[in-house]
Each structure stands twice: as structure tokens, then as C-alpha cells.
Amino acid sequence: MPxxxxxxxxxxxxxxxxxxxxEALAPATLLERxxxxxxxxxxxxxxxxxxxxDVLQATLVKVLERARDFRGESDxxxxxxxxxxxxxxxxxxxxxxxxxxxxxxxxxxxEDDGHFATAFRTxxxxxxxxxxxxxxxxxxxxxxxxxxxxxxxxxxxVDLEGLGYAExxxxxxxxxxxxxxxxxxxxxxxxxxxxxFWDARQGRKPRHR
Amino acid sequence: MTTPTNPDPTCENVxxxxxxxxxxxxxxxxxxxxxxxxxxxxxxxxxxxSYDQAVEVVQRLQPVDIPEGMMERVRLRLEGRGGGRGxxxxxx
Numbered sequence: 001m002p003x004x005x006x007x008x009x010x011x012x013x014x015x016x017x018x019x020x021x022x023e024a025l026a027p028a029t030l031l032e033r034x035x036x037x038x039x040x041x042x043x044x045x046x047x048x049x050x051x052x053x054d055v056l057q058a059t060l061v062k063v064l065e066r067a068r069d070f071r072g073e074s075d076x077x078x079x080x081x082x083x084x085x086x087x088x089x090x091x092x093x094x095x096x097x098x099x100x101x102x103x104x105x106x107x108x109x110x111e112d113d114g115h116f117a118t119a120f121r122t123x124x125x126x127x128x129x130x131x132x133x134x135x136x137x138x139x140x141x142x143x144x145x146x147x148x149x150x151x152x153x154x155x156x157x158v159d160l161e162g163l164g165y166a167e168x169x170x171x172x173x174x175x176x177x178x179x180x181x182x183x184x185x186x187x188x189x190x191x192x193x194x195x196x197f198w199d200a201r202q203g204r205k206p207r208h209r
Numbered sequence: 210m211t212t213p214t215n216p217d218p219t220c221e222n223v224x225x226x227x228x229x230x231x232x233x234x235x236x237x238x239x240x241x242x243x244x245x246x247x248x249x250x251x252x253x254x255x256x257x258x259s260y261d262q263a264v265e266v267v268q269r270l271q272p273v274d275i276p277e278g279m280m281e282r283v284r285l286r287l288e289g290r291g292g293g294r295g296x297x298x299x300x301x
Contacts, residue, residue: 060283
């Protein structure tokens, strides 16, 4: 897992004479322009307001420290995204958190013949465009939080932030195939946790975990 | 040049490929192999349906709310270089 995404912002390497801060990264505009996007990503990665605020603060400090090195000509948010991801990982490392599940293999039991050991059930879904209950939200957020770092980020970037596979894979320094494998296993874990949730609601014994 | 062969028709192999089946990125022969398995295996078809349902639930989580006063706190800490969590560097 890469841990030093900040060391070499790719846009910064070509210009040893860099010394002008891009207007978008100027202190007066940085928070106004990117604050909500950074906070939104941080909130989804960390799962709570306090940690998200810490990540926002630390990300802004880091961006300001390194703004003179940034030489990209396009929207710098990709670079800021990487910094935010790194800061969120730091917060996760520091705090007590739910133990991460292991997703090295498919998160479901398989018989010796390769067939699944148990029967799956469809999940109740809220009516079209209707709100999702607080209980379901809590279940999903807990399930996201217990994903290992490199898996949680795939779900957050694709399913919550709306990035494409290629863009998200690049941000995480992953080959596209490795990225898809992680995203898929993370989604299967979330599916299983939702089924456990509904099984418990209906008095059935949870089959996973 | 070798001819690609489909994986063994086990549910486990189907389960590994649902994401690519959904987004249409499997090679045509593998896509057809998986489609036929889903047609014959109600359990895997249920897995696919519930996978779709779970993704939909996640994607429909409400947007993040910005806590009242949070942006102002952060702005003040940046300007003041300290006085709160994470304060350190500030504008050059």
C-alpha cells in the first residue's frame, strides 16, 4: 500500500523554478473553493465529523505548505484528493477503530466443489427516490468503516464520490485490475453486512462475520 | 497464440466476476459463459441481484452535511496558525 503519495506530486517535478502559487491554491481562495469537497471526502473516509475536520485542517495545511511546488495547469483537485486520502489514513492509524475485516478472498463461504455454501437472499430496497432509514445508513457506514484502508477507499471514491474506475485507480496508485478486485470484494462485504442486518431484523441467524 | 478458456463453471468463479459482468468489461465468451451460469443457477442470480441492491443503497446515502461553524473554525485556525486541532502551517 503506498504511504507517501505526497512526496512527489506528479505535476511538480518538471519545474525547478517553481515559485508562484497558483491562484486556486492561494490561502484566500483554497478553503472557499475546495473546503467542502475535501470535507465531504474526509467525512466519507473517516465516518465522523471530528476526524473529518481534522483531515480537512491537515490537508489544507499540507496544500498550503506545498502550493509553491504545484505546477499543474489543470484543476489541482486530483493532487488535493491524494493529500486528503493520505491524511485520512493517518487519522485511521491514530485512532481506535473497528477491527478491519480480511478481504484477501471472497467474503463468503465456498464448498470444496466451488459452489457457495449458503443460499443468498435478495435485500429489501427503499422505494424509488425514497429516503434510506437511519438504521440502514448506520449499518452501511459501520460496514464501510470496518473495511481495510485500500478497500474502503475504492467504495468511497466510486460509489460515494462518483469517480470512474480508471480515475480512482490512478489516485490510489493501483493497476485497474487490482482496483476492480478490491472494489468488488468491498461491495460483496457491504452486501453481506446488509443481508445480516435484514436477517437480524427478521429474526434469522446472521450467516456472515 | 493461445485460445483463452473459460474458468471452471463454479459459483466461486462467478462470484469473482460479477463486477465486470455488470459493467460489461468481460471478454464476450466469458460474459456468455457467466450469463448461462446465472440462467441455470438461481443462487448466483440472487447474489447478483442483491449485489446490485447493496450498491444502490450505498450510492443513495445522503450527501455529507457541513457542520455549522466548522468552515469558520478551520479558517480561523489557518489564519491564526494554531489554537486548535492540527494547527501548524498557514499562509506563506
